[in-house]
Amino acid sequence: MITAMWLGKHLNSNLLSVESLIAKEYSSLAASARTHYQKFQTLPNMLLVRLLQERLREEDCVRRGWILDGIPETREQALLIQTLGVSPRHVIVLSAPDTVLIERNLGKRIDPQTGEIYHTTFDWPPESEIQNRLIVPAGISEGETARRLLEYHRNIVRILPSYPKIVKVITADQPCVDVFYQALTYVQTIHRSNAPFTPRVLLCGPVGSGKSRQAALLAQKYGLVNVCCGQLLKEAMADKSKYGEMIQPFFEKETAVPSYVIMKVLKQRLDQQDCVERGWVLHDFPRDRDQACLMDSMGYKPNRVFFLNVPYDSIIERLTLRRTDPVTGERYHLMYKPPPTMEIQARLLQNPKDSEEQIRLRMEQFYRNSAELHEFYGQAITLNGDQDPYTVFEYIESGIINPLPKKVP
Template identity: 70%
Template sequence: MTHGQHVRVPSNERVAKVLPRTTVGDMDATTAPHHIPVEIPRYGEQHNIFEMMQIMLQELLIHQPKDPIQFMLDHLQRDNDMVPKIFILGPPASGKTTIAMWLCKHLNANLISLQNLMWNEFSELAAKALQFHEAKKPIPDSLLMKLLLERMGNPQCISKGWILDGIPETREQALMIQTSGISPRHVIVLSAPDTVLIERNLGKRIDPHTGEVYHTTFDWPSELDVQNRLRIPLGISEEETAKRLMEYHRNITRILHTYPKILKVISSDQPCVDVFYQALTYVQSQHRSNAPFTPRILLCGPIGSGKSLQAALLAQKYGIINVCCAHLLKEEVAKKSAVGEYIQPFFERKMKVPDQIVIRVLLDRLNKQDCISYGWVLHGYPHDLDQANLLDTAGLMPNRVFFLNVPYDSIIERLTLRRTDPATGERYHLMYKPPPTMEIQQRLMQHPKDTEDKVKLRVDFFYSNCSLLEEYFENAIYVNGDQDPYTVFEYIESGIIMPLPTKVPL
């Protein structure tokens, strides 16, 4: 659902109870669906209005300004709700500084560490902190908080965001950071076995000119002049590292409770590039919010990819309306409606129903009160770019699009082995659901549309238009449909209840 949101839909039982009562003569204002113009929630979702208000309210409660109106105006003008605000924590030699630097370069954010806080020659606070450091004394937490607030008040940090490396180190620091109004959006904790960390730490080298950290085994610089100026950092012996690890483990368990909902633990006992991409994927995600959200879901995929089953599962769990385009057209013909009379000749001649008629039927169904109130999942339309444009023009643009990818051989296996018992109407599959007796098997019949030649034609038709549809729905989510249906459903469900990831160009 768009920007992170609980699916606020009623149960199927409530749908059944509420809808029949919504007549003009018997309207209960407390229970009946309210006729809110569909443009209002769509505008809110498109421009993140709900999230914007939630963040602004949070900032008001944290800072409690004397002039709330001016505070909100200043907040809106900064336009920095989505900039990175990341904590990266981890034991010594876990690689947190390297990951923090790589993320800063990729996200164009500002790196904040204890070292560069003290190296600010223009800050009196930094000079005081440096005196403690040179005297080999811990920097008081109150001074550290003032340094952080000073740096985060920098216009660069406000406009581009920041990544905090290795801070907080204690529970007390974490609480002071909270009370000072510093609120991260993502917290990453790197972890690895102590034996690995001790061995890794022994090979660490530092460039005194740039502050870059290298390693004798994993990350040795290619430039000879850089190699020659590298120095062994202080405090990396086995005994000193073990002592620091004990202190880290004592503190980190108390820190983690401060950030239960925005925390991700990543194993750093793997290639650094893999750690980086896991961290990048996480910080580009957006957390769920309490913003109201009406799901408008589109399932795309070739015949046999499982769209109908997934739509039924979604409708059953969330109470949204299952809309199959082919079924809608058949229902209009069966009802002998005015539109159905236009459709019937095309059915009889096995011709494609014109797009203008199809979109009219869809528009009528998706604009009914149940679809507006509870949301919908659509499958079987659009098939090509023209139909996608019609859907958009009609104001029926989905807010979640899934492409179900299934190999051709699996589609052939799924469809060509389907059979129907003409005596009972029971459906079977020769591989997954074989008939119980030989007598039943002998009378089974195959639907003409399930022959391999006709299945191939329909699959080829989908893929001939697929690339254009993928370009049109640029925020689509791709799902491997060639696995257990409930595994596919869980993946689709996670893509619905979680907001779309923030896209940052590589």
């Protein structure tokens, strides 16, 4: 009950129980149910289902959702509710030894004014005014609690098969706050769907964070089109297309290509049939919020965004030790892939872009804009890129396959 109340408040959702359904005003159905409940302490299945159906049709339940507390109580009720088309997305079962539950129930107290639940041991109110008005709820004696638990155990094993794959069992024999956060985490997850899904992946990160490697792995395993923005611009120049002619002066002067020109080249590539059918993985663009807004306004919205975080020292180690053999074109790394002979090592050359000064400038440029980019892509997933590439790939793969966690506004 406490966990359900906290979830309702945190998610701004409606908490529905038998007590709240029969307490509804201005409803003849609730009035007759109230009379029956006061007499027998239970409701016929059809009456309960009709009450629930009436409540779920109201605007606040449609708009803000609902949490059922203690409903359904039997398999028959569960099946009747399902025949109405009412199906919860998440089902949580709180489990604890019967001895613990009986002991807890004996200490339960209720504030008749607010309906808040307290406990003589675990959650006693500090205000004396509240303490004085607390009452002992009916039906919490040891014998009554044991009888209700026996009935619960008899019914729960028949109810749960009605909700396959969406049930989460949480141990209730722990602090209420821990139970609440486990329940909250679960209800904010979205179950995996078998519906067709075309990944549109954006990889963000500083130079040397491994974006190109991860994009290549995604393209290899899932057939996504690997779209490197820098490579696209070079290809446009090599093809001497109209966009290539626009880009060439900027490359010759080593200045930034305007965003609108980049976007024209990118649009041309993303509109091709392979990108539309197979999906794409984009890196090296956008680099700031303005470029992200431009891309979004033109309808190119990634459905997965990953930020690869790598420490400065690791990037320096990755990039400054890269070398190229001018004779064979083979690439080496002085630490991870050293040249096989001293002769080859003597002729190796370093790309000027791999100097520590150049790398530092490019990293500073990325981190100046990364906060705004992160804010723009609110559901982006941040990963530690300073790991084995295949470990990073597994995290990215998991982020693509599994639904994004639901964020509470």
